[in-house]
Amino acid sequence: MSSSNIGIRRLAFLTPGNYAEDDPLAGIEAALKLFEFGEKLGFDGAWVRQRHLERGVSSAATFLAAATQRTRRIELGAAVIQMGYENPFRLAEDLATVDVLSRGRLQVGLSAGAPLHGALLGNRFHDAAPNTVDYSHKRVGRLKANLEDVLLGDEETFVESAGGRVRPRVQPHAPGLVDRLWYGGGSLRSVEWAGRNGFNLLLGNVLSGETTDDFLRAQVGLVERYRASETGENAEGGGRKGRVALGRVIVPLDSADAATRKRYREFAAGRIERTLAPQGERRTLFAGDLVGASGEILDRLRSDPVLRHESELRVELPYNFSSEEYEQILTDLSRRIAPELGWRAS
Secondary structure, three states: OOHHHOOOOEEEEEEOOOOEOOEHHHHHHHHHHHHHHHHHHOOOEEEEEOOOOOOOOOOHHHHHHHHHOOOOOOEEEEEEEEHHHOOHHHHHHHHHHHHHHHOOOEEEEEEOOOOOOHHHHHHHOOOOOHHHOOOOHHHHHHHHHHHOOOOOOOOOOOEEEOOEEEOOOOOOOOOOHHHHEEEEOOOHHHHHHHHHOOOEEEEOOEEEOOOOOOHHHHHHHHHHHHHHHHOOOOOOOOOOOOOEEEEEOEEEOOOOOHHHHHHHHHHHHOOOHHHOOOEOOOOEEEOOOEEEOHHHHHHHHHOOOOOOOOOEEEEEOOOOOOHHHHHHHHHHHHHHHHHHHOOOOO
16 A cells, blocks of 8 residues: 555654653653654654653643743644543633643643542542532533633623733633644544534544444544534534544654664563453453554554544654653654655654
8 A cells, every 4th residue: 555545644742751750850851852852853743641640741731831932833732631630710721821832832632531530639639529520521611611712701791900900701812722622532422522512533542342342443433423423413613624633652663772672572562462352341442552663564554444534643652661762763753654654744
């Protein structure tokens, strides 16, 4: 199959931003430098994971605010912000501030659901009984509403302060940010909601096997459901076709030394078993990692049925690799693999 059958338009990467327990600064600084490195290689986007109670970036907005001052062109993404931990109004203020600082480059990945560690946090986090809080998609919708260009109250509603008398609105207003909200979809219900409500779609390496045990077939089904929901009679996206970004773990071996190649293969071997059958009651399916020489990886990407229909590829970097290993992976991707699939550096 020739590269013309793929036609990647955008190439991005997702970094875990992890660090050693006793030296968070070094790990966060290394992640910021990786954003700079990716921009120099011509990547279109750089994303960071947001994690809680782990050795990783717990505040994507804070991290990306720093990244706005270290980069000039590359899109800056958060994947994903779990809305169960967030206040939709306060988060909107933070995200709008980052978007203004970035001059409109922010991409915001979101997910719904109760906070994973809510029970552990207890009253360190909860202000009300958890069973009285709405952690559904409506919470994500509230964030979007706070980012829209809307004045609050009626025509007679003003806020008085030392700065003057103004009509109230969420400040700062970041034009266009509502069109750069993404939802991390792994089920038919979630992707349908995302499409119907005008969100872009993030697809990763994990999903629910609702109709099949085949990961790729299931993910094609998610894309089809998302696209259909965008144009359905209840769609609220205003006819705008959302972006779909496909996430894959890709680790090329080409320019790595022998010891590093061995480490990469051991990493992949340790994760194969989870891809062989659905896992748990929710029938969770995992995609296989793409680890090998660039020719092997190209063959697998060219046969990927999702990538044949969507033109954005987001490479998910593994946890706990070194900065040098991340740079080698991104270099091989940008020079040996993505150009063969039609991508051109920015």
